[in-house]
Amino acid sequence: MRRDCNGMVVAITGASAGIGRALAIELAGRGARLALAARRLELLEQLDRELGGGHLCIRADVATEQDCGYLVHACQARFGRIDTLVCNAGIGLLRSIGDTTAEEWRLLLAVNLAGTADCIRAALPLMRRQELRQGWRGQVVIVSSCLARRAVPDMGVYCATKAAQLALGESLRLEERANRIAVTTVHPVGTATEFDGAAERLSAQRIGRRSAGEAVQDPAVVAAAVSSAIIRPRPEVWPHRMSRWAFGLATLMPGLADLAMARFRRRIDPGAQGGNTVE
Ligand SMILES: NC(=O)c1ccc[n+]([C@@H]2O[C@H](COP(=O)([O-])OP(=O)(O)OC[C@H]3O[C@@H](n4cnc5c(N)ncnc54)[C@H](OP(=O)(O)O)[C@@H]3O)[C@@H](O)[C@H]2O)c1
Numbered sequence: 368m369r370r371d372c373n374g375m376v377v378a379i380t381g382a383s384a385g386i387g388r389a390l391a392i393e394l395a396g397r398g399a400r401l402a403l404a405a406r407r408l409e410l411l412e413q414l415d416r417e418l419g420g421g422h423l424c425i426r427a428d429v430a431t432e433q434d435c436g437y438l439v440h441a442c443q444a445r446f447g448r449i450d451t452l453v454c455n456a457g458i459g460l461l462r463s464i465g466d467t468t469a470e471e472w473r474l475l476l477a478v479n480l481a482g483t484a485d486c487i488r489a490a491l492p493l494m495r496r497q498e499l500r501q502g503w504r505g506q507v508v509i510v511s512s513c514l515a516r517r518a519v520p521d522m523g524v525y526c527a528t529k530a531a532q533l534a535l536g537e538s539l540r541l542e543e544r545a546n547r548i549a550v551t552t553v554h555p556v557g558t559a560t561e562f563d564g565a566a567e568r569l570s571a572q573r574i575g576r577r578s579a580g581e582a583v584q585d586p587a588v589v590a591a592a593v594s595s596a597i598i599r600p601r602p603e604v605w606p607h608r609m610s611r612w613a614f615g616l617a618t619l620m621p622g623l624a625d626l627a628m629a630r631f632r633r634r635i636d637p638g639a640q641g642g643n644t645v646e
Contacts, residue, residue: 368501368502368599369598369599370500370501370502370503370597370598370599370600371501371598372394372397372398372399372594372597372598373397373398373399374398374399374400375394375398375399375400375450375451375500375597376399376400376401376402376442376446376447376448376449376450376451377394377399377400377401377402377449377450377451377452377453377597378401378402378404378438378439378442378449378451378452378453378490379391379401379402379403379404379453379455380404380405380427380429380438380453380454380455380456380482380486381404381405381429381455381456381457381510382401382403382404382405382411382414382455383403383405383406383407383410383411383414384405384407384410384560384561385558385560385561385562385586386455386510386555386558386560386586386589386590386593387403387405387453387455387456387510388414388586389585389586389587389589389590390453390455390589390590390593390594391403391414391418391422392414392417392418392587392590393587393590393591393593393594394594394597395418395419395422397594400421400422400423400446401418401422401423402422402423402425402438402441402442402445402446402449403415403422403423403424403425404424404425404426404427404429404438404456405426405427405456406426406427406428408424408425408426411424411425411426412424423441423442423445423446425437425438425441425442429454429456429478429482429483429485429486430474430477430478430481430482432481432485435482435485435486435488435489436485436489438486438489439452439486439489439490439493440489443493448493448497448500448505449490449493449494449497449505450500450503450505450506451505451506451507451508451597452486452487452490452494452505452506452507452508453508453510453593454482454483454486454487454507454508454509454510454532455508455510456478456482457478457479457510457528457562458474458475458478458479458525458562458565458566458569459522459525459562459563459565459566459569460474460475460522460524460525460566460569460570461521461522461566461567461570461572461574462521462522462524462570462572463520463521463523464523464524467523467524471524471569472524475524475525475528476528479525479528479529479532480528480531480532480535483509483532483535484535487507487535487539490505490507491543491548493505494507494546494548495543495546495548499547502547503547503548503549503600504546504547504548505547505548505549506548506549506550506551506597506600507536507539507543507548507549507550507551508550508551508552508553508593508596508597509532509533509535509536509550509551509552509553510553510555510593511529511530511532511533511536511552511553511554512525512526512529512554512555513554513555513556513605513607513610513614514526514529514530515529515530515532515533515552515554516530516533516554516614516615516617516618517614517617517618517624517628518530518628519628519631520628520629520631520632521631521632522631525566532552533552533554536550536551536552537552540602549600550602551593551596551597551600551601551602551603551604552602552603552604553589553592553593553596553603553604553606554603554604554605554606554610554611554614555584555589555606555607556582556583556584556606556607556610557581557582557583557584558583558584558585558586558589559583559584559585559586560586582607582609582610584606584607588606589606591606592604592605592606593606
């Protein structure tokens, strides 16, 4: 059944930038009421003003369980329900697995994986109690990555959190089917957001120039694809259509995929530690 976004309540983590911000703009244009969450409250409030005001802005660090609970609580207090929870907040790390420190491991797991799980665990009791609206009590959207299906070198920890998000979504979809809670995982390719810059700063590394033909999408394209899966819930969203087949094939031919993915090692310039300029 096609759902009307007008009046729908959508909570988005990581709404201050990139894909989350683009999704907020897309959904506000369709009349959704939004709960916008991130650590940079001033950017959320600026976005709310750009959208005409009236949305809920919540300072929340998803690495903190209490903040995830507060996000759901504040959304319920303001709107009475959450139709769709979008677990989008995420960070990257440019580091080989052997060189990743225990602190870095824990940070990635806390933000990308525990942050997703804590928001979902907080929202589920509310969603299960909600009246059906256009066929569904609620929906969980998890913004994972195409790298959930096949990892690349020097981003192994990040890829592991994205694969775990996919696993979480697959289990949850079947567990909550009888409750009429839809679950959708999203698998973007490289997207022109703050993501690379944030990962470079966290890792004190620089990403080299993208190779010719490497797909980079506009966050508005990803947002439009996610929005269509909110209107008509489906298991997975692959905003770059070809990537779905390429990454599916990679799981069938791991040796060939190793050859293809090895080129990503050259993307990170080992001589550029500590903040040299991008090549
Ligand atoms: N860009 C890509 O190439 C790409 C490709 C595939 C998948 N993805 C996934 O898409 C999602 C969104 O990334 P993006 O590309 O839009 O990156 P982005 O532009 O860097 O945005 C990341 C968002 O997450 C928020 N965030 C980061 N850490 C947070 C924390 N601890 N608590 C709450 N919010 C936090 C940031 O807000 P604050 O800093 O204000 O907290 C920001 O709003 C991520 O899950 C990422 O893994 C991205």
